[in-house]
Amino acid sequence: MPELTPGKFEIIGYKKEDINKITRPAISYWQDAWRRLKKNPIAMVSIAVLIVMVIMVIAGPMIRGYDYVTMNVAQKNLTPSSKYWFGTDNLGRDLFSRIWAGARASIMIAIVATALKLVFGTLYGALMAHFGGWADEVLMRIIEVINSIPSLLITILIMMVLGNSLFSLLVALSITAWCNTARQVRGMIKQLRESEYVYAAEVLGAKPVRIIFKHYIPNMLGILILDASTAIPGFIFTEAGLSFLGIGLKSPAISLGVLISMGQQSMDFYPYQLFFPCLLLCIIVMAFNLLGDGLRDALDPKLRQ
Amino acid sequence: MDSKMNENKHILEVEDLRVSYHTYAGEVKSVRGVSFYLEKGEALAIVGESGCGKSVTAKAIMGLIKGPQGEIKAGSEIRYNGNNILKYNKNQWKDYKGGECAIIFQDALAALNPTMRVGKQIAENLMVHKQMKKQEAAREAVEMLRRVGIPEPEKRVEQYPHEFSGGMRQRVMIAIAFACDPNLLICDEPTTALDVTIQGQILDIIKDLQEKRKVSVIMITHDLGVVANIAQRIAVMYSGMIVESGSAKDIFYNPRHPYTWALIQSVPRLDLENKQTLMSIPGTPPDLLEPPVGCPFSTRCSYCMPVCREAMPETTDFREGHQAACWLHHPMAPKVDMPDFRGGK
Amino acid sequence: SSGKTEVATAGGETADTSGTTDTSDTTGAAKGSGDSVQELNLRASAFGNNYDVQDMGWRWMMAECYEGLLRDVGGADGDKYELAGAESIDVSEDGLTYTFHLRQNAKWSDGKPVTANDYKYGWDRLLDPSKGYSYAAFIFNIVGAEEYYNKKGSLDDVAIKALDDYTFEVKLKVADPTFESKLVATPLYPTRQDVAEAAGDNWGKDWKLNIYNGPYVLSDLVEDNKMVWTKNKYYWDADNVKLEKVNWFDVAEDATAATMFDNGQLDVINGAGDYIKKYDEEAKAGKIQSLATEYPGTAMLSYELQNGGKSGLMKNANIRKAISYSINRDEMVGAVYGRYTPAYGLISPAITFNEKTYRSQAEEPISTEYKEYAGDKTKLQGLFQKGLDELGVKTPISDVTVVLLTYGSTTQNQTEREYIKQSLEQNLGIKVELNTVGDSSLFTSERDAFNFDIMTAAWYSDYNDPLDYLDIFRTGVYHSYGLYSNTDYDALLDSLSGLKDNSKRLEIYQKLENKLLLEDCAAAPLYYADNHFYIQNWVKDFHTSSFGASQEVYHTSVSGK
Amino acid sequence: MGKYLIRRLAEMILTLFLIATATFFLLEAVPGDPLTQRAEKLAPAVKDNLYKRYGLDKPMMERYVITMKGIATGNFGESFVYAGQTVQGLIHDRLPVSARLGIQQVLLGITVGLLLGILAAMKRGTLADYLVIVLSVLMISVPHLIFGLLLQKIFAGDLKWFPTIGWPAGKDLWFGGWEYTVLPTLTGCFSYIAAYARLLKTSMLDVIGQDYVLTAESKGLSKGAIIRKHILRNSFIPVITQLPMSIAMCITGSFFIESIFSIPGIGQYYVTAVNNQDLSILMGETVILAGMYIVVLFITDLLYVAVDPRISLTGKNS
Amino acid sequence: MEDKEIVLSVQHLKKYFSVGKGEVLKAVNDISFDIYKGETLGMVGESGCGKTTCGRTCIGLYDKTDGQVLYKGKDVHGLSGKERFEFKRQVQMVFQDPYGSLDPRMTVSDIIGEGIDIHHLAANKIERQNMIYNYLEMVGLNREHANRFVHEFSGGQRQRIGIARALAVQPEFMVLDEPISALDVSIQAQIVNLLVELQKKMGLTYLFVAHDLSMVKHISDRVAVLYLGTLVELTTSEQLYSDPQHPYTKALLSAIPIPDPEIEQERDMSKIKLEGEVPSPINTKPGCKFRGRCKFAMPVCEKEMPELKDVGNHHFVACHYCENQKDSLNY
Ligand SMILES: Nc1ncnc2c1ncn2[C@@H]1O[C@H](COP(=O)(O)OP(=O)(O)OP(=O)(O)O)[C@@H](O)[C@H]1O
Ligand SMILES: Nc1ncnc2c1ncn2[C@@H]1O[C@H](COP(=O)(O)OP(=O)(O)OP(=O)(O)O)[C@@H](O)[C@H]1O
Ligand SMILES: [Mg+2]
Ligand SMILES: [Mg+2]
Numbered sequence A: 001m002p003e004l005t006p007g008k009f010e011i012i013g014y015k016k017e018d019i020n021k022i023t024r025p026a027i028s029y030w031q032d033a034w035r036r037l038k039k040n041p042i043a044m045v046s047i048a049v050l051i052v053m054v055i056m057v058i059a060g061p062m063i064r065g066y067d068y069v070t071m072n073v074a075q076k077n078l079t080p081s082s083k084y085w086f087g088t089d090n091l092g093r094d095l096f097s098r099i100w101a102g103a104r105a106s107i108m109i110a111i112v113a114t115a116l117k118l119v120f121g122t123l124y125g126a127l128m129a130h131f132g133g134w135a136d137e138v139l140m141r142i143i144e145v146i147n148s149i150p151s152l153l154i155t156i157l158i159m160m161v162l163g164n165s166l167f168s169l170l171v172a173l174s175i176t177a178w179c180n181t182a183r184q185v186r187g188m189i190k191q192l193r194e195s196e197y198v199y200a201a202e203v204l205g206a207k208p209v210r211i212i213f214k215h216y217i218p219n220m221l222g223i224l225i226l227d228a229s230t231a232i233p234g235f236i237f238t239e240a241g242l243s244f245l246g247i248g249l250k251s252p253a254i255s256l257g258v259l260i261s262m263g264q265q266s267m268d269f270y271p272y273q274l275f276f277p278c279l280l281l282c283i284i285v286m287a288f289n290l291l292g293d294g295l296r297d298a299l300d301p302k303l304r305q
Numbered sequence B: 001m002d003s004k005m006n007e008n009k010h011i012l013e014v015e016d017l018r019v020s021y022h023t024y025a026g027e028v029k030s031v032r033g034v035s036f037y038l039e040k041g042e043a044l045a046i047v048g049e050s051g052c053g054k055s056v057t058a059k060a061i062m063g064l065i066k067g068p069q070g071e072i073k074a075g076s077e078i079r080y081n082g083n084n085i086l087k088y089n090k091n092q093w094k095d096y097k098g099g100e101c102a103i104i105f106q107d108a109l110a111a112l113n114p115t116m117r118v119g120k121q122i123a124e125n126l127m128v129h130k131q132m133k134k135q136e137a138a139r140e141a142v143e144m145l146r147r148v149g150i151p152e153p154e155k156r157v158e159q160y161p162h163e164f165s166g167g168m169r170q171r172v173m174i175a176i177a178f179a180c181d182p183n184l185l186i187c188d189e190p191t192t193a194l195d196v197t198i199q200g201q202i203l204d205i206i207k208d209l210q211e212k213r214k215v216s217v218i219m220i221t222h223d224l225g226v227v228a229n230i231a232q233r234i235a236v237m238y239s240g241m242i243v244e245s246g247s248a249k250d251i252f253y254n255p256r257h258p259y260t261w262a263l264i265q266s267v268p269r270l271d272l273e274n275k276q277t278l279m280s281i282p283g284t285p286p287d288l289l290e291p292p293v294g295c296p297f298s299t300r301c302s303y304c305m306p307v308c309r310e311a312m313p314e315t316t317d318f319r320e321g322h323q324a325a326c327w328l329h330h331p332m333a334p335k336v337d338m339p340d341f342r343g344g345k
Numbered sequence C: 001s002s003g004k005t006e007v008a009t010a011g012g013e014t015a016d017t018s019g020t021t022d023t024s025d026t027t028g029a030a031k032g033s034g035d036s037v038q039e040l041n042l043r044a045s046a047f048g049n050n051y052d053v054q055d056m057g058w059r060w061m062m063a064e065c066y067e068g069l070l071r072d073v074g075g076a077d078g079d080k081y082e083l084a085g086a087e088s089i090d091v092s093e094d095g096l097t098y099t100f101h102l103r104q105n106a107k108w109s110d111g112k113p114v115t116a117n118d119y120k121y122g123w124d125r126l127l128d129p130s131k132g133y134s135y136a137a138f139i140f141n142i143v144g145a146e147e148y149y150n151k152k153g154s155l156d157d158v159a160i161k162a163l164d165d166y167t168f169e170v171k172l173k174v175a176d177p178t179f180e181s182k183l184v185a186t187p188l189y190p191t192r193q194d195v196a197e198a199a200g201d202n203w204g205k206d207w208k209l210n211i212y213n214g215p216y217v218l219s220d221l222v223e224d225n226k227m228v229w230t231k232n233k234y235y236w237d238a239d240n241v242k243l244e245k246v247n248w249f250d251v252a253e254d255a256t257a258a259t260m261f262d263n264g265q266l267d268v269i270n271g272a273g274d275y276i277k278k279y280d281e282e283a284k285a286g287k288i289q290s291l292a293t294e295y296p297g298t299a300m301l302s303y304e305l306q307n308g309g310k311s312g313l314m315k316n317a318n319i320r321k322a323i324s325y326s327i328n329r330d331e332m333v334g335a336v337y338g339r340y341t342p343a344y345g346l347i348s349p350a351i352t353f354n355e356k357t358y359r360s361q362a363e364e365p366i367s368t369e370y371k372e373y374a375g376d377k378t379k380l381q382g383l384f385q386k387g388l389d390e391l392g393v394k395t396p397i398s399d400v401t402v403v404l405l406t407y408g409s410t411t412q413n414q415t416e417r418e419y420i421k422q423s424l425e426q427n428l429g430i431k432v433e434l435n436t437v438g439d440s441s442l443f444t445s446e447r448d449a450f451n452f453d454i455m456t457a458a459w460y461s462d463y464n465d466p467l468d469y470l471d472i473f474r475t476g477v478y479h480s481y482g483l484y485s486n487t488d489y490d491a492l493l494d495s496l497s498g499l500k501d502n503s504k505r506l507e508i509y510q511k512l513e514n515k516l517l518l519e520d521c522a523a524a525p526l527y528y529a530d531n532h533f534y535i536q537n538w539v540k541d542f543h544t545s546s547f548g549a550s551q552e553v554y555h556t557s558v559s560g561k
Numbered sequence D: 001m002g003k004y005l006i007r008r009l010a011e012m013i014l015t016l017f018l019i020a021t022a023t024f025f026l027l028e029a030v031p032g033d034p035l036t037q038r039a040e041k042l043a044p045a046v047k048d049n050l051y052k053r054y055g056l057d058k059p060m061m062e063r064y065v066i067t068m069k070g071i072a073t074g075n076f077g078e079s080f081v082y083a084g085q086t087v088q089g090l091i092h093d094r095l096p097v098s099a100r101l102g103i104q105q106v107l108l109g110i111t112v113g114l115l116l117g118i119l120a121a122m123k124r125g126t127l128a129d130y131l132v133i134v135l136s137v138l139m140i141s142v143p144h145l146i147f148g149l150l151l152q153k154i155f156a157g158d159l160k161w162f163p164t165i166g167w168p169a170g171k172d173l174w175f176g177g178w179e180y181t182v183l184p185t186l187t188g189c190f191s192y193i194a195a196y197a198r199l200l201k202t203s204m205l206d207v208i209g210q211d212y213v214l215t216a217e218s219k220g221l222s223k224g225a226i227i228r229k230h231i232l233r234n235s236f237i238p239v240i241t242q243l244p245m246s247i248a249m250c251i252t253g254s255f256f257i258e259s260i261f262s263i264p265g266i267g268q269y270y271v272t273a274v275n276n277q278d279l280s281i282l283m284g285e286t287v288i289l290a291g292m293y294i295v296v297l298f299i300t301d302l303l304y305v306a307v308d309p310r311i312s313l314t315g316k317n318s
Numbered sequence E: 001m002e003d004k005e006i007v008l009s010v011q012h013l014k015k016y017f018s019v020g021k022g023e024v025l026k027a028v029n030d031i032s033f034d035i036y037k038g039e040t041l042g043m044v045g046e047s048g049c050g051k052t053t054c055g056r057t058c059i060g061l062y063d064k065t066d067g068q069v070l071y072k073g074k075d076v077h078g079l080s081g082k083e084r085f086e087f088k089r090q091v092q093m094v095f096q097d098p099y100g101s102l103d104p105r106m107t108v109s110d111i112i113g114e115g116i117d118i119h120h121l122a123a124n125k126i127e128r129q130n131m132i133y134n135y136l137e138m139v140g141l142n143r144e145h146a147n148r149f150v151h152e153f154s155g156g157q158r159q160r161i162g163i164a165r166a167l168a169v170q171p172e173f174m175v176l177d178e179p180i181s182a183l184d185v186s187i188q189a190q191i192v193n194l195l196v197e198l199q200k201k202m203g204l205t206y207l208f209v210a211h212d213l214s215m216v217k218h219i220s221d222r223v224a225v226l227y228l229g230t231l232v233e234l235t236t237s238e239q240l241y242s243d244p245q246h247p248y249t250k251a252l253l254s255a256i257p258i259p260d261p262e263i264e265q266e267r268d269m270s271k272i273k274l275e276g277e278v279p280s281p282i283n284t285k286p287g288c289k290f291r292g293r294c295k296f297a298m299p300v301c302e303k304e305m306p307e308l309k310d311v312g313n314h315h316f317v318a319c320h321y322c323e324n325q326k327d328s329l330n331y
Helices: A029-038 A041-063 A095-131 A133-148 A151-162 A166-193 A196-203 A208-244 A256-265 A271-299 B055-062 B090-096 B118-129 B133-148 B166-178 B196-213 B224-230 B249-252 B258-265 B308-311 C059-065 C116-127 C135-138 C145-149 C193-201 C254-262 C274-284 C315-326 C329-338 C366-373 C379-392 C410-430 C438-446 C467-470 C487-494 C502-519 D004-030 D044-053 D060-072 D087-093 D097-120 D127-141 D142-158 D178-208 D211-220 D223-260 D267-274 D279-307 E049-058 E081-090 E108-118 E124-140 E142-146 E153-167 E185-200 E211-219 E237-242 E247-255 E261-270 E300-304 E320-330
Strands: B010-023 B026-039 B045-048 B070-072 B077-080 B101-104 B185-189 B214-223 B233-238 B243-246 B315-317 B323-325 C037-044 C070-073 C079-083 C086-091 C096-103 C160-164 C168-173 C217-222 C226-231 C245-250 C268-270 C288-303 C402-407 C431-437 C455-459 C523-536 E008-020 E023-037 E040-044 E065-072 E091-094 E173-177 E203-207 E223-225 E230-236
Touching: A029 A041, A029 A271, A041 A095, A041 A271, A095 A166, A095 A208, A095 A271, A095 C160, A133 A166, A133 C079, A133 D004, A133 D279, A151 A166, A151 D004, A151 D267, A166 A208, A166 D087, A166 E185, A196 E008, A196 E091, A196 E153, A208 A256, A208 A271, A208 B243, A208 D127, A256 A271, A256 C410, A256 D142, B010 B214, B026 B055, B026 B243, B045 B224, B055 B101, B055 B185, B055 B214, B070 B090, B077 D279, B090 B133, B090 E091, B101 C037, B101 C217, B118 B133, B133 B166, B133 C438, B133 D060, B166 B196, B166 C402, B185 B196, B185 C438, B196 B214, B196 E247, B214 B224, B224 E261, B233 B249, B233 B258, B243 B249, B243 C168, B249 C410, B249 E261, B258 C116, B258 E185, C037 C254, C037 C268, C059 C217, C059 C226, C070 D211, C079 C086, C086 C379, C096 C116, C116 C135, C116 C145, C116 C160, C116 C168, C116 C193, C145 E300, C254 C268, C254 D142, C254 E040, C268 E153, C274 C288, C288 C315, C288 E261, C315 C366, C315 C379, C315 C410, C329 C523, C366 E040, C410 C431, C410 C455, C410 E142, C410 E237, C431 C438, C455 C523, C467 C502, C487 C502, C502 C523, D004 D279, D060 E203, D087 D279, D097 D178, D127 E261, D142 D178, D178 D223, D211 D223, D223 D267, D223 D279, D267 D279, E008 E049, E008 E203, E008 E211, E023 E049, E023 E065, E023 E203, E023 E230, E040 E049, E049 E173, E049 E203, E081 E091, E091 E153, E108 E124, E108 E142, E108 E153, E124 E142, E124 E153, E153 E185, E185 E203, E185 E211, E203 E211, E211 E237, E223 E237, E223 E247, E230 E237, E230 E247, E300 E320
Parallel strands: B045 B214, B045 B233, B101 B185, B185 B214, C037 C245, C402 C431, C402 C455, E040 E203, E040 E223, E091 E173, E173 E203
Antiparallel strands: B010 B026, B010 B070, B010 B077, B233 B243, B243 B323, B315 B323, C070 C079, C086 C096, C096 C168, C160 C168, C217 C226, C226 C245, C268 C523, C288 C455, C288 C523, E008 E023, E008 E065, E223 E230
């Protein structure tokens, strides 16, 4: 309790400048989301893990000084040791280097496929939402058809048509995945189109292009980021699955999927050859998934203060 | 207020209620030391701006503040018939919620389970508190709907909330609330989302049931018209605190807090002249994340004094339970009267 | 049999032959205990889908459920032939007329006798031009056969005759010492005319339409799951067939098979990869029996000889040779497969010639020359450079890229191609581009589109004579791997026709093999196939043969399980 | 309602037609044809015969028309590769096997998944929640094949609790021989458990924040009653949305499960057929699977209506 | 009043929405009125009666179903590209929801600047900046607010940003779609005062939509009362409150609670209590829309939709009962 003096009891009223003052610091949507993300320890751990992963997939294959393709048959199937941290495979290649090289390919494939999916899905979804009516119906039907054909068939056939290459792998991976994005974008735009700020822009005379770039896209980014964060682990996982069917990457290129499927075939004898790539796959998938969960919370408008 | 003395008169006493929400942005001090009481059979209105903590207070009384985000600070007391409900055990809570005390929310559509038949939502309450059998409860539900004036209740119990209009939904909420003859009813802005014509109907039903069943009501609203219609006593809240409380007449005709003054004045009246400048409260309420040190209203108060910025004013008692927390009532303060214009200048 | 579990069987349509022991129809494991259960559990990694003997659809099944004139029986010194459907065989002096006296007590599984007509029908069918059996060439040497097949003659002129019910006679154009070895092959098995004709277009497709004349009857088959043989009670030698039932489980994963074998749910397992090491040790400890045999197959690298491949370089023998010698076969079989024998010749050690294994009589053509180059990068690169110079190609070696066509997705497939790629890259300093396709039909398309320089290939021979290996390189034979064509080679092959003198034949065989591998380097042999069977101790008399059933259970029995 | 059904049926048929068309042309685009392998060793004349027999000598558009006509009459033709096999036989022999496997997987997966989801949602932020998260990610990221082999090794190999391979048939086809189905079902259900646990958790957390849950609480209902009567049903909408995906997932996943446990279902056959470009079988299987998917989609719509009265089949819904 | 210039003339405007299965929702069903330059026309009615739809159709945001909207004599729905662009500058709108009407990903200066950019009203960046500051101050906000994001603002502040955005293109006519109904009482007055002040300063014309009759009366020169897509009464605000004609208007006025306990308690007895709920606007029956809740309903109300008629003194009412009463009074 401060000391009460008569001087403190003079009516001064409010100050005009003060009344509209905002005490909190200026903060943008993204800063706010980031701030909330930062408060989420699991998401932060995931980010840290992913950063380590990124560093490792770049540097990992070099750390031990072993080339991940050159074979050294004399050193085959060695158990983990101080020389070969994760052991060697059946051609005597350092598993530690190979795993990071595999993760590199896996992550890169996943990221590119995600980008493809996002770009195509967004365009497609935007077209559906924009044209509506008849065109929407037709485009929606196409999605339905693609969704009803088992994706495995599409994937294998695409790999057959385009040949077994990285490019066709990417196409095959993203071709069934974009539907979801397209649907989401369509729903989102349909919802945004009815939002008052878009009406406001229209009332101001804004052209469609402006509305798309100034309003639709920034407001969809959250959803797209979320979509990406769940799609990436999905792709890593799907690519791994394709490797089991022998339609993954072409050797000598390796991905985690290739490593796991090769490890599986010797799991009775050299379980570590399966264990390490599996572990890494789990960690990566888990990190992305948990980051996705964190992002969902951080980007959730309901939690905004 | 001596709680023992008022034991039989006061059905509810809230003392130094403090509630915080823990969010990513920090601790939101939603309610910051609220004290009031409610007499048996009385209707108390809590008025105040959006976000001042009215609903949180109501939820606290209803026992709906949940961790891990929500926290009722230690030292808070909510006494129902003299018992501190915050110390209730599971069974006591069960009897209290719905049986002794009921609540009606603002948005009836959101407050009704969209996937459960209306009749069942009412019957559910009856089955918990009156140990009724299913069929018995179902019959009673029809009666409840009839009582709140829903035509063809036999058919209506079989319908889902979305098949009801806004007014009818709110009536269903009232039916649920009254199903087990509570002694205390909390209405959290029950009519804000409704049209004036429907609002009248709802208020009438509440008043009617209140009188017939001698229920004590806490009516939360920011519509002074509704307050004038229904309340015997009023508590004015601002920024998580009660700044003034007293009988309806005290508050409307003899308000003592500058915020109450401003509130009453800013409501346009039908008897005013066209396009007059309305009295308004400038600025916006303080951020409950970082509430100001002194009087929370000081930033917008035309009677603000330096002391207001430094310390929280103490509560001054006027006659018959009329209280206000404002430095203007300090002996050292200059004498200020409530401006005599209403709703405009 | 209430309360018993019925497992993936199609029901009792074929129960007539198997009604007695078929009470417990359980796949998972032979739960039976005690000596009396004469039931064997074996693994198959896939079931065939062709039940037509003339098409040689599914040799390991047919060799046990059907019977031809002769039976191939494996042994320590290679395979021998036993009389089976034939009681005796008369060969005319000139070696042209073969008269088979058939066993009079041989019966089909419906109880009817096996007659000479059944053989005649089967052989005629094989030659029927409208059927287009690819193994028809087996008997082109019969008078009138090739003409009939090529629609230049009629069936009446074909010298295949049923003299009476139990005498079957054929006449050859020229004497052929390999003819007898072909008789064990299923295309020359009998076929019952009435049954085949009743089945019409579905003959060979629906196993339920078949009847059998072998020791066992195929009594149930569920694709991707299980096949059951039961003893054929009409079989002439049924007294010596001890097993009542043979279960074949379709087990895709080696790991699963190993689990089942370790559990006693499988009686025999064909070891692969690291399992060989594991089971060899167990066998040494006496816990199980082991049976390792050669198998008549040779894996090799083929070159695109038609156009010289994508690089155009495969036309040159020195380049081909450099490639061939860059691969350390010893290391490769060890690292990649953990089994097999390094191959420096074409003809597998499983092939017998003149009652002895061919390989014991003929040195492997490239074994000596290979040693000169082995591991010597300068020499190998010199050889390659020599080839480049001969072709007049100016590209430096390090800029040369060759395409290796492979298929398959198992670890073994992958390591194999990586091993080859790296061997070539390390030893020759060239670049190897992999053209990997997922399955064999795509492989065929890629091959026929000549989208390769080198490809992996293998030949598994159809009858027990070196000729079967050497014949595939004859000009115009579709099987010519890489489309090898050499008139001298063809002429040498032709000189074998009618040649009965075994020592001369041996000489020519050696010449052919040398020419092919040493002079022309038309292919680079990698390894000879083999089999590593591991057998539970309670299984007796389990055999293996190269041209009959690889898992020969004719006389097998179970005791002490 | 009748009108609605007719419209749905028409839509389904149209979709199936489009699917069949897409499949046909996709397969056409693949180099080679289903007979390449079989015809490889044949003489040209015989080869022609073979091609003629399967109608592969005709131009593409004609074959397309023939194929479509066949589908319309329910006749997909015989397999190109497995001569004599037909789609009808496939439906008869293999579909029930896969169906049982799929149904068991989905039921078990969804049940356990939902239980875990409820646990995670109710205990949000606790160890149990994190355990469920970790477990579900683990279940998703370890391939089926590895799970299957491990289960097989441990429970069939070492412990001998269950048979290693096999699947009930005959009278046990649908109800019986449970011991055979345990391991395959377990192998397959993991991914469902993971997917549904996560899904239900998210949607329950959504529902828990709703006002009507507060209303229920204010009625004095017990926690269990609130979950059962108010939260669950309202959380089911996203779960239902996932159902058709599960059917799609079922097919890919079952390939490995069927091959590990020697189960004669359609999954194995499907992959083989794709690799063989076995047009008729593929067409049949695809149309069947897509049909199933569409039917499940339809059932899903019915379920929506059953779960959420706000949604109506015929009218526009929110 | 005839001498006043008509800014916006709405003639028999209809706006139907199809809501699936061939059902139509007649949100605006044959409405006619004029708005004069410099005036404020208030529009009241219960939630869902078509106020927003009417406002949006008037400025061409929605296509009309039938009828005509003339802005300065030109058909709003038939403007050419250039005319339309200019129209969009002259006519602006302030939205009901201060939370939903501002793009959450934009800063205040971008929001206010959007109109300036679209219509190229600023020569350069500095001028644009100054204009934005200018408008911010005009609506009572500070310059410092320019770089903030909307979620940091309270409802009243947001609504002021919304007004500044509309003002930024220097419009002549503004549709205010319930600009205050989402706000607190204490803040409502701020906005209303601001709007009145701006109107005086800039000579704006308003169509002020609200459901709060007391506020509407306060700000409007004339008031139009809507019921279920139809206009039931239109007159000056004084007249409406002193002499309401339509039974619905009467009920509406009496239902407004007065913030004075004594008056309110007294009034409680005499209030006109409307029975029943507002019927659904989907597939409405012919005749007067209000008849179901009207105690004066007559047989004719079942059959004919009453037309909006002048009962004297530019007081328009659409009611058979009032018509008859006047008739009997006149004769
Ligand atoms: N679940 C919650 N999490 C975080 N903060 C909350 C939560 N509930 C309420 N608050 C905060 O507590 C303060 C008081 O909220 P409350 O709902 O009591 O306001 P109110 O007076 O009822 O307003 P209104 O008139 O808008 O209903 C607000 O600042 C609000 O943001
Ligand atoms: N885009 C639309 N599609 C279908 N129906 C609509 C649409 N917009 C409005 N409506 C319907 O038209 C009617 C009039 O709606 P409108 O928004 O104009 O009412 P309002 O008077 O502004 O109500 P409020 O006071 O709630 O804002 C309502 O029944 C509404 O449901
Ligand atoms: Mg509230
Ligand atoms: Mg509106």
